[in-house]
Amino acid sequence: MAGQWRNETGLPSFYSPKTAPQHSESDTDEVPSVPLEDDNPISSHDAAVHRIAGSSSTIQPPPPSLLSPSFTPPATPGTITPSASISSITGASISAASPSFRPARxxxxxxxxxxxxxxxxxxxxxxxxxxxxxxxxxxxxxxxxxxxxxxxxxxxxxxxxxxxxxxxxxxxxRSKSLDAPRPGETETDRMVRGAYVGRLYPGRTTSGMMRPSDATPAAENxxxxxxxxxxxxxxxxxxxxxxxxxxxxxxxxxxxxxxxxxxxxxxxxxxxxxxxxxxxxEGRGIGLGEKLKAYNLQDLGSDTVEANLLLRHPADAxxxxxxxxxxxxxxxxxxxxxxxxxxxxxxxxxxxxxxxxxxxxxxxxxxxxxxxxxxxxxxxxxxxxxxxxxxxxxxxxxx
Known part of the structure; x- marks a missing residue:
């Protein structure tokens, strides 16, 4: 059903595989993933949306004018995916779960x-x-x-x-320019602009940054x-x-x-x-307005390089x-x-x-x-x- 919906509406599929939100073991209201006809589960968020909408027996796709909230924000930093996706970068073992997959080199x-x-x-x-x-x-x-x-x-x-x-x-x-002390600033000033070590918490009074006269400044970490x-x-x-x-x-x-x-x-x-x-x-250096003009030129038959050149811009500025x-x-x-x-x-x-x-x-x-x-x-x-x-x-x- 999911694949059919994507073909009928022409909407792009997700940037990255969906992930389930993190819940603790004590969570009792977690909405389970709902399997679709192509065995690709939708996220618990989408299932909740459909349930709230009253679709208890049949999952209805959203109207074509709506895009999935999975796009915003992209929920991928730190997502657990098969180790093969990063094996050449981190040295993790390669998974054989997807025989068509070639990891990045x-x-x-x-x-x-x-x-x-x-x-x-x-x-x-x-x-x-x-x-x-x-x-x-x-x-x-x-x-x-x-x-x-x-x-x-x-x-x-x-x-x-x-x-x-x-x-x-x-x-x-860490940033050298951020950690460098500034004339007249207080410890609170340093923490407010982010020049601190460790974590901030209510009631904290010092940045934890050592003074230049100390032997090993924290900024050198x-x-x-x-x-x-x-x-x-x-x-x-x-x-x-x-x-x-x-x-x-x-x-x-x-x-x-x-x-x-x-x-x-x-x-x-x-x-x-x-x-x-x-x-x-934006737009390889030409700005958003000129980039949108280039899109129109692409719809008229130019490719991305030709469109920039027709607008009297470099291919990459x-x-x-x-x-x-x-x-x-x-x-x-x-x-x-x-x-x-x-x-x-x-x-x-x-x-x-x-x-x-x-x-x-x-x-x-x-x-x-x-x-x-x-x-x-x-x-x-x-x-x-x-x-x-x-x-x-x-x-x-x-x-």
């Missing part, structure tokens, strides 16, 4: 080399002349709908007036470890995509990539933590200097980069390789891996264009 890269052996493609991305000056002005703990916690860092800079973000998974990744690649954090450089992340667009896989990056970074087996650098450069500077502020100078875009590897490293990308972890669409996700003619054309015209390293034979 982590490929060593070295941008100091030239040619195919570098693993960075043949293009020479545009590099910034200097890294911008960035400052983290506030940090806050974000509990997620799955129980995982992350820390949201808000940054200012000296090249634009936008609020760029770093979403940090793990307790050991960073995840800047040397050694095996298991000590290197996962990093995703993600450019804002309102349509794909908020409006459930099936024209791109941006929402799915953000969702999957958060899930991988929040897994308990990922001991090194992770960082999503969220840059406010993004810059990654801010990402490099933010990673340096978080003291992450060796990373594993979640991307299919070879241009990002060298661009994120900075003009003088201030940050080193040790591995590139591919981001294969979930539907290509037999792990849910969604399909549409628009996203298939979008991915095809990124591979053929933008050089993205995404093996279409994995489909």
């Amino acid at each position: 982590a490929v060593p890269v070295d941008s100091s080399l030239s040619g195919p052996e570098s693993g960075c493609g043949s293009n020479k991305p545009r590099l910034v002349e200097r890294l911008p000056n960035v400052e983290c002005i506030v940090r806050a703990r974000i509990p997620t709908v799955t129980g995982t916690e992350m820390f949201l860092h808000l940054y200012t800079n000296d090249i634009d007036n936008k609020e760029h973000l770093a979403i940090v998974f793990g307790d050991n990744i 960073n995840n800047n470890l040397a050694g095996s690649n298991s000590d290197i954090p996962l990093v995703r450089i993600h450019s804002e995509c309102y349509t794909g992340e908020t409006a459930w667009s099936a024209r791109c896989d941006c929402g799915e990539q953000l969702d999957e990056a958060a899930r991988l970074m929040a897994l308990p087996s990922n001991k090194a933590g992770g960082v999503i650098i969220y840059l406010r450069q 993004r810059s990654y200097g801010l990402a490099t500077a933010m990673l340096m502020d978080l003291e992450q100078t060796e990373i594993k980069l979640l991307t299919n875009n070879p241009d990002k590897i060298r661009a994120v490293e900075g003009p003088n390789r201030e940050v080193i990308v040790r591995e590139r972890v591919e981001m294969v669409p979930l539907s290509w891996r037999g792990k849910g996700g969604f399909r549409s003619k628009e996203v298939e054309g979008y991915l095809k264009t990124k591979i053929e015209k933008m050089g993205h390293m995404l093996d279409m034979e994995t489909k």
Whole structure:
């Protein structure tokens, strides 16, 4: 029934496999998952919605004008999924539950080399002349709908007036600029802007940050470890995509990539933590208004690259200097980069390789891996264009 409903309405399927909400053993009002004809259970939330609506005997699909609340927010950080989905990243054993599933690969890269052996493609991305000056002005703990916690860092800079973000998974990744003492501030001031260690609680009076004169400042408790690649954090450089992340667009896989990056970074087996650098450069740098014009051009027959060019924009106008500077502020100078875009590897490293990308972890669409996700003619054309015209390293034979 579920598959039939999706075909009839044309709605995109979920970004990620649904998960049941967390309940304690003492919960007595938990709504059980309801099996459908294709053996895919719907979530207890959806079952409750149908029950409240009075559909006690037959599950009725929502009207075509409604989208499932499972889209908002994406309930994936830390979700337990088969270990095969992250085996190449965390070293967990590969599950044989899905014979069609090929786990994501982590490929060593070295941008100091030239040619195919570098693993960075043949293009020479545009590099910034200097890294911008960035400052983290506030940090806050974000509990997620799955129980995982992350820390949201808000940054200012000296090249634009936008609020760029770093979403940090793990307790050991800290911002130098946030932790630095500021003249005249009180302990309460420090806690309010997020410059504290441990957890906040009612009645707390000190930040727990040691003074510069102390031997080992708490700010030095960073995840800047040397050694095996298991000590290197996962990093995703993600450019804002309102349509794909908020409006459930099936024209791109941006929402799915953000969702999957958060899930991988929040897994308990990922001991090194992770960082999503969220840059406010909508539409590959052209802005939301021009991006919507490009969508109309795509409906008139252009692909995503041709549409940008017809609007007199570059195919990709993004810059990654801010990402490099933010990673340096978080003291992450060796990373594993979640991307299919070879241009990002060298661009994120900075003009003088201030940050080193040790591995590139591919981001294969979930539907290509037999792990849910969604399909549409628009996203298939979008991915095809990124591979053929933008050089993205995404093996279409994995489909």
